[in-house]
Amino acid sequence: MRADDLPESLRVTTDEQLRAVSNLTRHRIMAVLRFEPSTITQIAERVGLAKGSSSYHVRLLERAGIVEVVRTRKVRGVTERYYAMAARSIELPDPGEGGPDFLMRHAVADLEAAPADGERHVGMAHLRLTDAQFAELSARLEALVGEYRRLSDPALPDASFVFALFHPKQGDPTERDAK
Template sequence: MPTDGLPEALHVTTDEQLRAVSNLTRHRIMAVIRFEPATITQIAERVGLAKGSSSYHVRLLERAGLVKVVRTRKVRGVTERYYGMAARSIVLPDPGEGGPDMLMRHAVADLEAAPADSERHVRMAHLRLTDEQFAELGARLQALADEYRELSDPSLPDTSLVFALFHPAPHAQAGGESR
């Protein structure tokens, strides 16, 4: 879907929006319409849901302002609605101390659901960085993701890029020994 004219980001600020994006099924629906609008029937087929369930989840996303009808067309007297994202990206609030990070939970669920024999690049690196290096790396990762998002071709299969740059909780040390 051409994203011209869409706001760059929609910040999730309400409880209704947070509940809407916290559901894995709705997360997957948003992934289906991220680049190309789709009807309820198309969404149901791509996500593997019954049409009624798909309609229910899309209505919740629409009511929360996360998706919208981007075009309609008449088919044998029935108006077919095509749904698309309300913004190019969705920005979630900081989960807060001890709160679940829904974005990372959804990313892990998507990774687990991906075909085991598909090509993937999953790495974890432990770094020791100054505050300046931490900020610079975060900005470079975001710029790289933005650069490749601009190159996205809706005719190609989906690819997900997820990164998390964070300071982990300190490890508890038993009896002064480090593990």
């Protein structure tokens, strides 16, 4: 792949891009393309889709500039296209107050679809942090993910890592006391 000239990130800025990445099937296709270029047939097999459905979703991602054709080859008179992500990572816009955070919804859907007997580590912690500690933890998590992303080998099984570091909504104390 063209790893040296691949942009570090692609910022989702248009409605077309947002619609493209907010679909669970396309999210799973992007996961396939994260590490190595793949054909429609390979994508369909990995995601468990019909080739026609896989082609449809890949075309939407391509039109939105999220994935791109990185090479082609002739196979029995047919041009086979290999698709890859257009950047190492995708930066999503802030969902805004009350807006759906589809990245977390996709992560939960992927977790629920994972084999029940497979290895998994899921946890949640409630912390009380200063602004400086919050920023430090965020930076350390990003650095850790970056370190392991560089170590990723396409020949190894997929593993997903999801985290959300946020300040939960603080309710009106008088409302809590009234309940």
